[in-house]
Each structure stands twice: as C-alpha cells, then as structure tokens.
Amino acid sequence: MTFELELSTISGIKILGLGGAGVNILKSFQELSLNGLELIALDSSALSLEKISLPYKVQLTRGEGRKKGSLSLLREELSPYLENAEIALIVSGLGGETSALYLPSLTRILKDLGILTIAVLLFPFHFEGKMRRNRAESIKESLEESADAILVFPNEHFYQLYPDLPLVEFFSRVNSTICDVVNSLLEPMLYPSLINLEVSTLRRILEGAGEVMIGWAEESGEKRALRAIEKSFNSMSWKKEESRKIKRLLISIAGGDDLTIQEVSKICESLTYRVYPEADIAVGAVTRENFRGIIRLTFCGIKSLGSKLSPKPLIEERKRLW
C-alpha cells in the first residue's frame, strides 16, 4: 500500500500575505512553485485579491465597516485556515493602512493559538516620507509583544542595491529575494534533507526572538563557501561587531549534489566563531535539483537566549481554545 501525502497538508506552515505588498509577495511564492507552504491572502482591497488565484482569500473591512474587523470576528474567520498550523509567517509592507489596522491583531490571534509567528516586514522607501516611515516603525514596535520573530526588509536597502532597475523588475527582484530567503529558512523542514530541521528546533531558536538579524548569499565557483559567508554577513549591511551579540543562530545551507560536508562544516564553524561563544546553534542542509555548482547560505541571528514573550499555549491545548 502506498500513502500519498500532500506536503501542503502535512507541513503545517502557513504564509499569510497582508495588504498590497503582502499579496504581491504571495504571487512571487506562487511563481517559484515552492512546495509545502499554504498561502492565505488578506487585504481590504478587492482589486488586490482579484489579482491572485488562491483557495484562501480574506477580504478585510476598512473605514466605516472597521468594527467588523474586530479581533474576535477576524479570529472566527481565520480559524478554519489555521487549524493545523504550527508555524505562520505574516508578510506585509508597513506604512499603509491595511497593515496598520490588521497586523497587530493578526499576530495576536496567532500567538494566542500557540502558533510560532514570524513577521516578515517590508519597510517603505525614504522617498515615501517620514510619516510613513514613522508609522512603519511604530507598527513594528507594537508587534514585539505578539510576534515571535520579526524579519525586516527595508525597500530602501534594495533601492541602494539596484538603483537603475525598471520599477516592475525592481519589485519582482525584491519580492522573489524575500521569498527565497523565507523559503531557505523553511526548506530543511520541508524537503528530505542532509541535515534536517525539526519544527521543534525552529521553535526553540525563533520563539520570542524579537527582531532577527538575517543574512543570505548565493555563490558559485572557487571558494564558494567562504565567499558565501562573507557575502551573507554583508547582505543587510549591519555592523560586524553586532554578530558577537547573537545568542541563537539558525543556519540553512542549500546546494547541489556536489555540496561537500567540508563546505557545510566550514560555514558552520565560521559562523559559530563569529557569534556569542555559548550560542544555541541549529543547522539545516538540503540538496536541491538544479543547484549543482551553487551554494546558498541563509541565517537568522537572535540577540536573546530566552524568549521575550509571555508563554504561549501548547499546540496540544489548542483544541480547547477553539
């Protein structure tokens, strides 16, 4: 007898795209055909929801109808989608109204259900003005009480990298980079791996992490492992000495069938050497088709050893909460 399990039904990993940017990034997830991730789109704009084809879409209310978007109703509306969720990522661009209205409630709902909640946030460009930036900053701060881990991708950072790209290409590049980074962190749980990551390990590393330091790089050719380490540390241009403060570290490595154990070991040793000496370290390594010649390194560094959040209910207790 053979069992055919669909990855999407067993992974328990949900990606929620909230607001215009969030929904756009879900589209990039679809284009990359990443397996095992269940996508849910939420927006107040019907137009934005129309542009994506998904079984799960939630139209949020705004303005006068805002009361309908209260916490308990939203929770009721979302509960069928979240029943088997262990990990949820909420992807949203900060600065707009929809994310400001709904992001804090959404993360609170997820936390109260005991789901490991990762907020993937885009920050507005400088040219969008100070008011939008301030709003983005205060929403991010408000999430620190409910989201486990916060990954920040400032649009301005990508603008400095690709100032000359046409707009459409720019967003497509940025959005697919974000998908790649998120996917790299999750794939050692999704695919048969050389070194696999358990959901419980991800929980240990990311629970109550606050804002996370992220790094990523993809390299090929001679000394690709060494170059990937350097490049990943420079990818978000945070200061070198900051790495010493990392007390929990998640390392994810992907390569082709030519990835060597020596390369994996070199990367892990080098990263371990740069962080807090007693840091809690988790490693995942996968081989992927079409990755021959390539090494991809992604990591998340967390500055606290213990969780910054109040305890969540255990997943086992969840049934009682519905």
Ligand SMILES: Nc1nc2c(ncn2[C@@H]2O[C@H](COP(=O)(O)OP(=O)(O)OP(=O)(O)O)[C@@H](O)[C@H]2O)c(=O)[nH]1
């Ligand atoms: N990288 C990236 N950033 C985007 C994209 N769309 C919007 N943004 C950024 O995300 C911020 C928030 O924009 P939206 O997501 O459209 O805002 P919203 O939450 O839908 O809010 P309202 O439309 O005001 O209700 C913007 O200020 C942009 O900086 C996108 O496709 N990719």
Ligand SMILES: [Mg+2]
């Ligand atoms: Mg919008």
